[in-house]
Amino acid sequence: MNWKEIVKKESPKAWRKLVQFVYGEDTKRDGVAWGTDFTERDLFDFFDKQGILICIEFNIDLQLLECWIVTKHEDGKWSGGMIGAWKPSERTKAEEAGWNKAFEMLEE
Numbered sequence: 001m002n003w004k005e006i007v008k009k010e011s012p013k014a015w016r017k018l019v020q021f022v023y024g025e026d027t028k029r030d031g032v033a034w035g036t037d038f039t040e041r042d043l044f045d046f047f048d049k050q051g052i053l054i055c056i057e058f059n060i061d062l063q064l065l066e067c068w069i070v071t072k073h074e075d076g077k078w079s080g081g082m083i084g085a086w087k088p089s090e091r092t093k094a095e096e097a098g099w100n101k102a103f104e105m106l107e108e
Contacts, residue, residue, distance in 0.1 A: 007103050014106035021046045040095065047102045053080070054098035056091065067094040069101055 008015050022038045047054055051072035059066050065088055070080030083101050086094045 007100065011103040011107040014103045017050070017106065018043070018046050021049065043099055047099075050102075050106060052102045052105060053078075054095070054102055056094050056098065058088065059085070063088070065091055065094045067098045069098060069105070071105070 018038070022042050044054060053068075053070040055068040055070060057066055057068065058064075062085065064085040066082050066085045068080055068082050070078050072078050084094070084097050086097075
């Protein structure tokens with residue numbers, strides 16, 4: 001099972017929001033049953049709009065990619081933390097971990 005199938009199953013409300021963001025509010029289709037042709041850029045833009053920033057950065061001292069989740073609060077302030085670190089060759093894993101965490105946050 002790929003990450004999109006996992007997200008559809010475990011975060012259906014957040015998945016519907018993503019499908020509406022990508023395809024528009026007036027879509028007539030069921031947001032859980034379709035929506036697989038969006039891009040990685042769509043995901044980052046979607047989470048940005050939800051007030052959740054996913055930041056992938058290289059830690060030069062540790063020689064690892066770090067994934068940070070930063071959220072905007074009602075008072076306008078931002079806070080966040082690192083959710084994990086990966087080898088430089090594992091950028092896709094870092095991004096998917098960030099997306100999965102962001103979907104979990106939206107589902108709460």
